[in-house]
Amino acid sequence: MRRLLAALAVALPLLATSPAAAAEIISAFHSVIDVARDGTLTITETITANVEGREIRRGIYRDFPLTFLDENGRRARVDFKVLSVERDGEEEEHRTEAISGGIRVYTGKADVFLPHGEHTFQISYETGRQIRFFDDHDELYWNVTGTEWIFPIEEATATVTLPSGVRAQALDVFTGGYGATGKDARVVEEGDEIFFATTRRLRPQEGLSIAIMMPKGSIDRPSAGQENIWWLRDRLTLVIAAAGLLLVTLYYGRAWVRVGRDPARGVMVPRWDPPDGISPALVNYVDNRGFSGEGWTALSAAVLNLAVKGYVVLDDLKNAIVIAATGKGGVEQLPTGEAAVMKAIAAADGRLTIDRANGKKVEAAGSGFRRAMEREHRDKYYRANTGYIIGGVLISVVSLGALFIFGDLGEDKIPLVFVPVVFAILVSTLAVSFGKSLRRGSSLARRILSIVVLAFIGFVLFSVFSSILAVVVLSASEPDDLALLSAIGGILLVNLLFFFLMGAPTPLGTRMMDGIDGLRQYMTLAEKDRLNMQGAPEMSPRHFETLLPYAVALGVEKPWTETFDRWLLAAAGGAAAAAAYQPAWYHGDSFSPGSFADTIGDFAGSMAGTMTSSLPPPPKSASSGFSSGGGFSGGGGGGGGGGGW
Numbered sequence: 309m310r311r312l313l314a315a316l317a318v319a320l321p322l323l324a325t326s327p328a329a330a331a332e333i334i335s336a337f338h339s340v341i342d343v344a345r346d347g348t349l350t351i352t353e354t355i356t357a358n359v360e361g362r363e364i365r366r367g368i369y370r371d372f373p374l375t376f377l378d379e380n381g382r383r384a385r386v387d388f389k390v391l392s393v394e395r396d397g398e399e400e401e402h403r404t405e406a407i408s409g410g411i412r413v414y415t416g417k418a419d420v421f422l423p424h425g426e427h428t429f430q431i432s433y434e435t436g437r438q439i440r441f442f443d444d445h446d447e448l449y450w451n452v453t454g455t456e457w458i459f460p461i462e463e464a465t466a467t468v469t470l471p472s473g474v475r476a477q478a479l480d481v482f483t484g485g486y487g488a489t490g491k492d493a494r495v496v497e498e499g500d501e502i503f504f505a506t507t508r509r510l511r512p513q514e515g516l517s518i519a520i521m522m523p524k525g526s527i528d529r530p531s532a533g534q535e536n537i538w539w540l541r542d543r544l545t546l547v548i549a550a551a552g553l554l555l556v557t558l559y560y561g562r563a564w565v566r567v568g569r570d571p572a573r574g575v576m577v578p579r580w581d582p583p584d585g586i587s588p589a590l591v592n593y594v595d596n597r598g599f600s601g602e603g604w605t606a607l608s609a610a611v612l613n614l615a616v617k618g619y620v621v622l623d624d625l626k627n628a629i630v631i632a633a634t635g636k637g638g639v640e641q642l643p644t645g646e647a648a649v650m651k652a653i654a655a656a657d658g659r660l661t662i663d664r665a666n667g668k669k670v671e672a673a674g675s676g677f678r679r680a681m682e683r684e685h686r687d688k689y690y691r692a693n694t695g696y697i698i699g700g701v702l703i704s705v706v707s708l709g710a711l712f713i714f715g716d717l718g719e720d721k722i723p724l725v726f727v728p729v730v731f732a733i734l735v736s737t738l739a740v741s742f743g744k745s746l747r748r749g750s751s752l753a754r755r756i757l758s759i760v761v762l763a764f765i766g767f768v769l770f771s772v773f774s775s776i777l778a779v780v781v782l783s784a785s786e787p788d789d790l791a792l793l794s795a796i797g798g799i800l801l802v803n804l805l806f807f808f809l810m811g812a813p814t815p816l817g818t819r820m821m822d823g824i825d826g827l828r829q830y831m832t833l834a835e836k837d838r839l840n841m842q843g844a845p846e847m848s849p850r851h852f853e854t855l856l857p858y859a860v861a862l863g864v865e866k867p868w869t870e871t872f873d874r875w876l877l878a879a880a881g882g883a884a885a886a887a888a889y890q891p892a893w894y895h896g897d898s899f900s901p902g903s904f905a906d907t908i909g910d911f912a913g914s915m916a917g918t919m920t921s922s923l924p925p926p927p928k929s930a931s932s933g934f935s936s937g938g939g940f941s942g943g944g945g946g947g948g949g950g951g952g953w
Contacts, residue, residue, distance in 0.1 A: 339466040347439040352432040367416025379440040387436035394430040446522045455515040464516040465505040478521040549795030552707025560806040563696040571818045578830040583823025587643035588857035597690040609861035615893035628663035648680040689817030847875040
């Protein structure tokens, strides 16, 4: 037993130091840096690493940043070209791929695995624009190893050769992680050659950086033409974004002047009948420049008009609305939308119930109504100019595509793009909503000016907020990054605003809008003003019921029913007359004096909501995951991850 224990005591230390237990480390990292008079650096890195088949299996990879901070503290792009790659003194196959802010060089082949043990990799490359030119000196500030190695580095050294006749004025060295100021290294200067070497082991994510101050003029400063080319290359992303914003704005501006400007409006005067005798549904369609809310308000107005004319009877059952055909015939030709409604009622055996149980029938009735209206009236009163909008969207897509393809929009800046997207949607929505709220009784110039001014204010606020967010949260402190956000946000904002502004009424639509505005004003006038109108009909149940569908179509059913309620109470018989009134086309709660507006007004105004709530719910998206809650821990489909080579 003692012999066995003694053998184990001898064997265990040997096993611990055997190749099977060896660590993957970089035993030596040596960089030879030759500085040319024109500022070009030719560098050869010799990296000796122990390969154990864990992280290093086929070879190593080396990441190189393609940007640096110039003497003005601005981020600039540098030149970079791989000259050769070797392993153990022989030429080695390699490949490169773009990474965020730089390039990655892989040594080796995917199907060739390295034997375990020590291997020496040599990467030679050329890089330019790495010299910083200050007022009183030229400077090489060089991160020799980088600070993102996952392996420790036993020793890092660098040999720098300056141009002939150039002597360093000052030298400095830094070791440690990113941002550290340690000086665990020694420096030896011999003529135009300077040697740097670490004096301690570098842990993972630690590196060696050097700084060499040279007399002013040691390195040839680039010409003005070369600096202009570099300026353009450094800001290519911003230039593309700004050019895209300008191009999109000019395109939409010219298109709006050509087809998007509304014809001059006529003089609006109150009137008590619809222009050209058009139906309530068509009044809603023209007034909203198409269907709003998927046309349910227009459909409700059409149903009420059919009821008032005696074609249907409405039963208000609180939990449902029943539209029943009366069987009325005659020679009257119904407007398109109302004819579609009667067709849907006939398909339901003369009795269409609006509730959740009959949601599919209600949905079919709404679809048939919208199709019939669009088929007859599309582009007759209003042109959306969709082709011009599509043209603007295509220009925007090309501009943003060029931004991502040709610009330097690295992965670290991709999250910033979401900032202008969110704000552009928010600002344009608020601006358009505000402009629509001014549509009633406001001139075209005032509406457009209000939208543009509000959008501009929002754009300024967006620029300020995105700057703060980018600096504080996303660490994008460079002015060019902030200007880039503004340009991208501007492109989206212009598209969303002109989506609203590009459409324009036709001359016929403009004339109809003038008449519709007059009808709306009549139904919202105070009683004394209405009585002062020459030729205006006196209020009566018939007059009220005739205009009620139009009031619903224009969203003024409340003031119109309140006016009728007051008339009922003031009429002969007072409360008795009001209590006795019951429209033949509506079966519901009985009315009490002063309650008519609350009852019939609420019913008429909420009919569209009742129709919407009766629709079947939209289909659920696919989920599964074999759990009652729909799955997850990452969701379905592919996910991301990786590492090693």
